[in-house]
Amino acid sequence: MDFGFSEQQGEVQTLARQILSEQVTPERLAAYDEFKAERFDRELWQQLAQAGLLGVALEESHGGMGFGFTELALFIEEVGRSIAPVPVIPHLVSAAAPIQRFGSSELQGRWLPGVASGDVLLTAALMEPGNEEPAAPSLTTATLDGDGYRVSGLKTCVPFARSADRILLSAAVDGGVVVLLVDPKSAGISLEDVRYSTYETQYQLTLQDVQVSAADVLAGPTAGAAVMQWLSLRTTAALCAHQLGVTDHSMRMTASYSAERKQFGVLIGTFQAVGHRAANCYIDVECLRLNTYQAASLLASEADATNEVQIAKVWAGDVGHRVSYASQHLHGGTGIDRDYPLWRYCLWARHNEMMLGGSARQLAALGARIAAGEAYCA
Known part of the structure; x- marks a missing residue:
């Protein structure tokens, strides 16, 4: 039995390593030291998109390569090898992957093609102060509002929240946990900078009666956790x-x-x-x-x-x-x-x-x- 990687998997890793090793240098990383700029190389982001790497684990119908989590992990390993200033984990793993796995056809069609092309940016709010269990929110709650929800609460360590088009988060409701895609520009949202030693941009997210439409509900109370x-x-x-x-x-x-x-x-x-x-x-x-x-x-x-x-x-x-x-x-x-x-x-x-x-x-x-x-x- 062969436990090695396939030729295609090796090609994904080699492609990622080639692009990242050429484009990420100590001199380019120094531009983000001491928070001199948002730690997000948008030019590199577009290069990764053009190479197809942002869609490595997305279905071909959404503009992706059609591979799975193993190939995505090999890509992320190369991001770590170069410590590239790109939000691959929150964008592709924490947000896009659950949309593809659990989202409706409408939700997938609205966001996933832009994920692969790099035209949209997604992130996720997985932690609360004193709570690192994404499936058990304790400080963030939601109440029904027509077909959607109104959300109030607090999330911390949210990467790239100010630049994101949507933030995936969980909130406690009667009967369970809901998973929502929140627009960071919505009324009732405030973002406070959280300075990390890696110089990555993260935020504390405060929600006060934020309205989320039914179109942005990823999972209801019985499935959210x-x-x-x-x-x-x-x-x-x-x-x-x-x-x-x-x-x-x-x-x-x-x-x-x-x-x-x-x-x-x-x-x-x-x-x-x-x-x-x-x-x-x-x-x-x-x-x-x-x-x-x-x-x-x-x-x-x-x-x-x-x-x-x-x-x-x-x-x-x-x-x-x-x-x-x-x-x-x-x-x-x-x-x-x-x-x-x-x-x-x-x-x-x-x-x-x-x-x-x-x-x-x-x-x-x-x-x-x-x-x-x-x-x-x-």
């Missing part, structure tokens, strides 16, 4: 894929540096302690790779991958932590020099570690499921 759980698993797996790219590049950057840097006239790569530390990084990254690919392949087949996603996220957190520390250590002072690119990768490793729950939270959730007989029990 399941929809949010579905997209939460895929967003978490996408963060793992991004982390794989981040840590793999950090590890390779460190290996290259240690093969050239001399101390007392001797290459530091020949020192046993340096070799052991670098080897541990390689083992860590490969473990993250295997767990991430396992989770992505199960999600691509619509199998239950809750266990695998939680395990991959544990690895993503721990590997990001260990590899960033080792990379900084082996680089010495060069690692924290702002003229050298490693520091940006360390910031992204930390971001991916904590987003949607760190390793401790994922282990606790997995342990609770095992104790309840919901995981790894015959």
